[in-house]
Amino acid sequence: MDLYKLHASNPHIFQQFSVKDILFLYYKCPQKEKILQLYSSYNQFVFSLKGGKIFHQGDRRYKVDKDSSYLFRRAGFLQEMSDDTQGWELLAFYLKDDYLKKIFDDFRRHLPLNELPVTPKEMMVRISINDRIRECYLSIIPYFNQRESLPEEIIEIKLKELLYNIFVNPENRNILSYINSLADGYQTPVWQVMESNYMYNLKLSEYAHLANRSLSAFKRDFMEYYGVTPGRWLASKRLKRAKTLIETTQKTIGEIAFENGFSNLSHFCRVFKDKYGITPTECRN
Structure with missing residues (x-):
């Protein structure tokens, strides 16, 4: 929002x-x-x-x-x-x-x-x-x-x-x-914007706005730095952070999904299992 x-x-x-x-x-x-x-x-x-x-x-x-x-x-x-x-x-x-x-x-x-x-x-x-x-x-x-x-x-x-x-x-x-x-015209690096904000459920155009760039310039700078598309990078970073929180905190699975940019719990559970071979609940147990 x-x-x-x-x-x-x-x-x-x-x-x-x-x-x-x-x-x-x-x-x-x-x-x-x-x-x-x-x-x-x-x-x-x-x-x-x-x-x-x-x-x-x-x-x-x-x-x-x-x-x-x-x-x-x-x-x-x-x-x-x-x-x-x-x-x-x-x-x-x-x-x-x-x-x-x-x-x-x-x-x-x-x-x-x-x-x-x-x-x-x-x-x-x-x-x-x-x-x-x-x-x-x-x-x-x-x-x-x-x-x-x-x-x-x-x-x-x-x-x-x-x-x-x-x-x-x-x-x-x-x-x-x-x-x-x-x-002085300093432009925040794309990596700095993304490392601070990847866990939020934002559109690419909104990430571009945070980086003070046009969408096309944002995608170009992102690819130049990371070498992968924003969608693939975001999914990997969010799942990795979610797994860490599941293993190290007492937050509910729903809270962890929400805090890592997943608005749909069932979708989060599905992509988590695709990535790690177990469900979030099995990971915690």
Whole structure:
């Protein structure tokens, strides 16, 4: 499920407005299922106001709670409900690469760009919040209840102020390193995208989107690196990871199938037996 499309197409659930290439969101998460499999096709800045969620990407686990904030990079992930009963209330912004590049270039001469750390590869990069940053994002919330039309220039100024204060905070050099890599035209290698996201049930076009490539360019780069088709590689990687989880965890077979990109349990059992000569249950026993 594409999180951006889910949000943008349901304004009655996710309070929102848009300015240029930015989608502004302020809502209480309506999630009912224990775990959802999602993917984000754009950069997202998320500011948690109440409650929280747990996110899984591959073998990494991220806990988002009250007053924590993150940059979500394009990626597939699992979103799990936390034990917090009050629900998750958040403010979020979807920003396309080109818009982030423009803002970065506007601020470049004011930013501390010397000796930046290595560009982070994690799906979620924590944003360190100080009083100025907190005041900036909280000041945007009243605009969601304003009925008259909003001057785009005012909203964009508020967002630029927020991004600038994030960028210049010395505790956010990982964020600055990532934005700097975008501005310098760095293209994430196909292998890096695939090794982090192969366990999610995505279409090839969606993997191409995560890799910021056209479908044809994605297939070409994939074949050049791996030497096999994406379909064969994905099936092999997912089954291998599923077998490891069957042998080393107490998760149910259904949970393991779901967490490795198989939406149909009977199909998973069939291809697992074709690969290993035994069923998932026999493998566990």
